[in-house]
Amino acid sequence: MAPKKKEEPKPAAPAAPKPPEPEPPKVRFPSVSDFKDAFQLFDRTPTSEMKITYAQCGDLIRALGQNPTNAEIMHVLGKPKPEDMQTKMLDFDQFLPIHQHICRAKDRGTFEDFVEGLRVFDKEGNGTVMGAELRHVLATLGEKMREDEVEQLMQNQEDANGCINYEAFVKYLLSS
Amino acid sequence: MGLLVVSISEYNCSNWIFFVSAIKAAVLIQRWYRQYVARTEMRRRYTWHIFQSIEYSGEQAQIKLYNFLGYLMDNFTPSSNERNLISHIFRENEVCRDAEWERYFSYENIEVPDIYSGPHLTFPLTVEQAFGLVEAFRNKKQQLHSRYVLQLLLETWKLLRMLPNISRISTCHSKEITICGDLHGQLEDLLLIFYKNGMPSLENPYVFNGDFVDRGRDSIEILLILFSFLILYPGDVHLNRGNHEDHIVNLRYGFTKEVLTKYKLHGKRILKLLQKIFSWLPLATVIDQKVLVLHGGISDTTDLSILTRLDRHTYISALRPPKKRHMSSATASIDSDMDDDIWSANRMSQRRASLTYPKPIGTKECFHNRSLQDFSERIRANIEALEMCKRQVHAHAQAQDQAQAQAQTNSPISSSDVDSVSLSCESIRSYTAKDEWRQILDLLWSDPMTQDGCIPNEVRGGGCYWGPDITEDFLLRHNLQLIIRSHECKQDGYEFCHNRKVLTLFSASNYYDVGSNRGAYVKMGPDLVPLVFQYQASNMTRELTVRQRLRSALKVLREQLFAHKSDLMSAFKKFDSDNTGFVPLNDWASAVESVMHLDLPWRMLRCQLVTCKTTSDGMIDYYEWFSELAIKGHKDTDHIDQSLLETLYRHRSTLETIFRMVDTDNSGFITIEDFRQTWKLLSVYLKMEITDEAISDIAVTIDSNQDGSIDIDEFMEAFRLTDKKSRLERGRSMFMVTATDLTKLEGDPNI
Numbered sequence: 001m002a003p004k005k006k007e008e009p010k011p012a013a014p015a016a017p018k019p020p021e022p023e024p025p026k027v028r029f030p031s032v033s034d035f036k037d038a039f040q041l042f043d044r045t046p047t048s049e050m051k052i053t054y055a056q057c058g059d060l061i062r063a064l065g066q067n068p069t070n071a072e073i074m075h076v077l078g079k080p081k082p083e084d085m086q087t088k089m090l091d092f093d094q095f096l097p098i099h100q101h102i103c104r105a106k107d108r109g110t111f112e113d114f115v116e117g118l119r120v121f122d123k124e125g126n127g128t129v130m131g132a133e134l135r136h137v138l139a140t141l142g143e144k145m146r147e148d149e150v151e152q153l154m155q156n157q158e159d160a161n162g163c164i165n166y167e168a169f170v171k172y173l174l175s176s
Numbered sequence: 177m178g179l180l181v182v183s184i185s186e187y188n189c190s191n192w193i194f195f196v197s198a199i200k201a202a203v204l205i206q207r208w209y210r211q212y213v214a215r216t217e218m219r220r221r222y223t224w225h226i227f228q229s230i231e232y233s234g235e236q237a238q239i240k241l242y243n244f245l246g247y248l249m250d251n252f253t254p255s256s257n258e259r260n261l262i263s264h265i266f267r268e269n270e271v272c273r274d275a276e277w278e279r280y281f282s283y284e285n286i287e288v289p290d291i292y293s294g295p296h297l298t299f300p301l302t303v304e305q306a307f308g309l310v311e312a313f314r315n316k317k318q319q320l321h322s323r324y325v326l327q328l329l330l331e332t333w334k335l336l337r338m339l340p341n342i343s344r345i346s347t348c349h350s351k352e353i354t355i356c357g358d359l360h361g362q363l364e365d366l367l368l369i370f371y372k373n374g375m376p377s378l379e380n381p382y383v384f385n386g387d388f389v390d391r392g393r394d395s396i397e398i399l400l401i402l403f404s405f406l407i408l409y410p411g412d413v414h415l416n417r418g419n420h421e422d423h424i425v426n427l428r429y430g431f432t433k434e435v436l437t438k439y440k441l442h443g444k445r446i447l448k449l450l451q452k453i454f455s456w457l458p459l460a461t462v463i464d465q466k467v468l469v470l471h472g473g474i475s476d477t478t479d480l481s482i483l484t485r486l487d488r489h490t491y492i493s494a495l496r497p498p499k500k501r502h503m504s505s506a507t508a509s510i511d512s513d514m515d516d517d518i519w520s521a522n523r524m525s526q527r528r529a530s531l532t533y534p535k536p537i538g539t540k541e542c543f544h545n546r547s548l549q550d551f552s553e554r555i556r557a558n559i560e561a562l563e564m565c566k567r568q569v570h571a572h573a574q575a576q577d578q579a580q581a582q583a584q585t586n587s588p589i590s591s592s593d594v595d596s597v598s599l600s601c602e603s604i605r606s607y608t609a610k611d612e613w614r615q616i617l618d619l620l621w622s623d624p625m626t627q628d629g630c631i632p633n634e635v636r637g638g639g640c641y642w643g644p645d646i647t648e649d650f651l652l653r654h655n656l657q658l659i660i661r662s663h664e665c666k667q668d669g670y671e672f673c674h675n676r677k678v679l680t681l682f683s684a685s686n687y688y689d690v691g692s693n694r695g696a697y698v699k700m701g702p703d704l705v706p707l708v709f710q711y712q713a714s715n716m717t718r719e720l721t722v723r724q725r726l727r728s729a730l731k732v733l734r735e736q737l738f739a740h741k742s743d744l745m746s747a748f749k750k751f752d753s754d755n756t757g758f759v760p761l762n763d764w765a766s767a768v769e770s771v772m773h774l775d776l777p778w779r780m781l782r783c784q785l786v787t788c789k790t791t792s793d794g795m796i797d798y799y800e801w802f803s804e805l806a807i808k809g810h811k812d813t814d815h816i817d818q819s820l821l822e823t824l825y826r827h828r829s830t831l832e833t834i835f836r837m838v839d840t841d842n843s844g845f846i847t848i849e850d851f852r853q854t855w856k857l858l859s860v861y862l863k864m865e866i867t868d869e870a871i872s873d874i875a876v877t878i879d880s881n882q883d884g885s886i887d888i889d890e891f892m893e894a895f896r897l898t899d900k901k902s903r904l905e906r907g908r909s910m911f912m913v914t915a916t917d918l919t920k921l922e923g924d925p926n927i
Contacts, residue, residue, distance in 0.1 A: 033762055037777035041221050062214035067207045109204050117201025120194060142202035145209065153209050173208050 032096065038064055039092050050092050055085040057098065066102045067109070070143045076101050111170060118166040129166050131158035220722045222777055224667065226729040227688035229774040230736065232635045234829060238428050239637030241830050242495050244861055281449050283326035286442065294318040299331060306404040307375065313397045314367050320400055322442035329449045332403040335410055336456040341488050342480065343414045343461040345381070352701045355383045355469055357662035357669075357681035358418065361392025361431070364713040365685055365695050366401065372711060373697065376405040376413045383461050385662045385681065386418020386471035386620075390429035392684070396438060399450075417457035417488075418471040419620040419638070419663070423447065424493045428833040436844060444843075455489045459619055462656075466704055469660045473622035473678075474650050475640045476630040478615060486612040494620050495638070623664055624673050624680070644674040651677060660698065660706070669696025669710050685712045689725045730784050736772065737785070738805040739826035743771045748798045758795040823862065831858060835888045845885045848875050 058073040121129040312318045376382045389395035426432045436443040460470035621639025628643040685695035698706045747767035765778040
């Protein structure tokens with residue numbers, strides 16, 4: 001979607017004609033300096049060099065509102081070796097194109113996609129899935145989650161019978 | 177139902193489709209989960225930043241205030257009103273003989289009424305009594321009667337006087353020593369530690385590393401418990417002084433108020449005795465000659481031999497060096513032995529240097545100088561505005577000229593170099609005293625940093641930041657292997673740094689907010705390997721999520737922003753030269769940072785702080801933003817000028833601190849006349865015009881019963897300067913919420 005551009009500055013009270021304003025920040029894509037703040041929060045270098053490790057890259061991208069898979073992140077980082085993840089660094093200028101690439105990825109999953117996905121496990125077609133089954137799936141399929149991560153995600157979601165109303169579950173996920 | 181079973185060998189179309197869908201669903205959820213975790217972590221981080229930067233800027237404000245008052249002290253004539261007002265805080269404690277002290281603090285004539293149901297203490301103290309004290313505070317939330325408090329404090333003081341500056345202890349045999357960090361009046365945490373680790377005893381030695389008081393609600397109870405065990409087991413309980421064991425700091429951060437509120441009759445006496453006791457607290461502890469435990473940290477000049485031999489009790493407050501008896505030129509103070517020209521940068525730097533590291537180091541010089549400039553400029557402008565000051569300063573300069581001239585003719589070295597003055601005996605002693613004082617200041621206020629080197633701790637306003645190279649050097653020089661310190665809140669309650677040679681230990685959990693951090697303590701055996709134990713007190717009935725904590729942090733931030741409205745407005749106008757009422761986001765962020773100096777990620781916080789609609793191209797309507805932030809004043813104060821209200825609100829901590837300083841007898845009341853003087857002081861400090869009329873308006877509003885005295889608490893109340901709603905905001909001290917107010921908050925839906 002093309003960002004809107006304002007050609008004329010907003011009219012204000014005084015009479016004198018105003019010179020054209022500098023290009024204001026686009027609304028659709030937040031300005032680079034927005035990311036800088038976030039980047040700085042993740043910068044753990046001793047001398048604040050504005051660098052983050054490869055391992056932090058995924059977290060930062062996610063913190064900025066994207067939700068790539070681990071595979072996508074590895075791909076965009078150039079498939080680094082596991083030992084490189086903690087040692088190789090990215091500075092801000094290297095990070096930006098990586099982030100942009102992720103941003104441009106196709107649609108990230110709507111409410112319907114989620115519900116569709118979970119409906120797969122709804123054997124009785126009654127709007128619920130078994131908590132135990134979901135836990136098993138999350139820990140064994142796809143980009144496996146650890147047990148404690150699964151626990152954190154699923155806590156307080158199951159009812160007395162161990163079932164989860166998945167529409168509610170998805171709503172909860174998306175609102176976080 | 178049933179678990180997913182996949183058998184690849186059984187090629188079955190529908191199974192396969194199911195399998196693929198299942199993976200897709202799993203990946204979708206996993207992706208979102210990971211995003212949720214990352215965003216939560218991000219929020220947690222900047223919430224922490226907000227609380228911490230507000231806390232540190234409060235400390236810095238305190239030191240700045242103190243510096244300023246000290247400067248005034250040196251420049252007003254003895255008879256001036258302002259000087260009298262603040263002189264008592266700089267007055268040396270009268271040197272009394274022991275007998276006189278005991279008479280002054282005598283407790284014998286304090287009667288304990290029959291209805292008193294709290295613990296009774298007899299001396300010598302027994303273990304059962306100490307345990308009883310703990311139980312009384314824990315279960316029945318009772319207060320110890322002031323008679324016993326005074327008695328206990330006296331015994332404590334007698335003991336502390338005999339202790340060396342640096343306690344040297346040993347983990348002989350199989351004794352494990354437990355070390356605790358900051359407690360800050362949070363009794364629940366101390367009780368939790370005792371529960372998990374046992375009470376102090378001959379077999380269970382403890383080191384408490386300072387900052388027992390301020391901010392939390394039960395500072396005096398913590399002190400009483402610690403002192404009881406100290407008296408019982410003097411060889412096995414060790415207390416180190418922290419930067420908050422200081423009556424000047426206590427004025428701002430709540431301990432003074434707590435004691436006066438809990439002990440209405442004898443609070444003043446108790447506070448006076450505590451001043452003495454704090455100054456007698458040992459400065460550090462060394463375990464097995466290898467592990468150094470102290471509150472803040474070190475600097476590149478820290479020298480344990482100096483620390484060992486100085487007279488620690490002459491430093492009643494770490495914020496001011498002890499005044500030596502001066503000679504004829506009565507205004508010559510410790511730090512004025514250099515230049516004769518008051519206006520010179522050197523003179524300013526003496527004062528400023530007295531509270532921060534004086535020697536600029538290498539490339540950090542500009543950093544240091546920047547603050548010197550700033551301070552001297554401000555003071556210069558302030559003083560120039562005051563006619564009276566000018567005259568006095570002139571007279572003072574003349575007096576100093578004479579003294580200088582005299583010194584120079586007497587000195588065998590006749591050189592125009594001002595440094596020669598320091599060759600006289602008096603100055604040599606004073607140089608050493610300043611040196612000693614800096615040792616203590618650094619010890620109590622410093623923080624470690626990741627870069628090498630040593631620079632002034634501008635954030636806190638006292639001590640320095642020291643780097644890993646300084647640690648290496650220090651440990652080598654003193655033949656040590658580890659430094660354990662506290663002073664900084666850490667999310668996990670502890671943190672190693674400098675190659676694991678420095679351990680920060682913080683024992684006040686939920687310090688910034690419920691759920692903000694754990695507390696930790698360390699056990700150490702003869703192998704000197706620190707074993708960390710963490711905990712989190714959960715006295716609140718519900719845990720706050722990161723979201724809720726963020727909300728409360730933002731609330732605090734919004735108030736701070738509003739309190740700086742005028743400055744922000746000017747800053748915005750600079751960016752908005754066409755006066756459109758709009759500024760782009762980037763400019764908004766720059767303007768805010770330039771005014772607030774909190775070093776926060778403003779762009780990230782913008783969407784939380786600016787809820788009024790921005791235009792489609794990201795411009796912010798700042799007028800609308802201010803009206804969104806506005807704090808409503810109390811109905812009685814509507815006639816008071818808005819900008820004055822804003823000043824009051826912004827500087828409420830400073831104002832309250834000054835009030836308490838002025839309230840010499842710690843009664844909670846000050847006279848109208850003192851009130852006026854206070855305002856005069858404040859107006860000089862803040863460089864603003866406050867007319868006499870405006871002050872009278874305020875005074876009349878507050879002194880509702882017209883008896884010529886003003887209740888400090890009422891004053892702060894009336895101008896909404898105590899914010900009852902933000903109990904969650906750390907630094908109850910910042911808002912000075914009283915214990916009773918907290919109970920009213922339980923049902924508050926805004927929290």
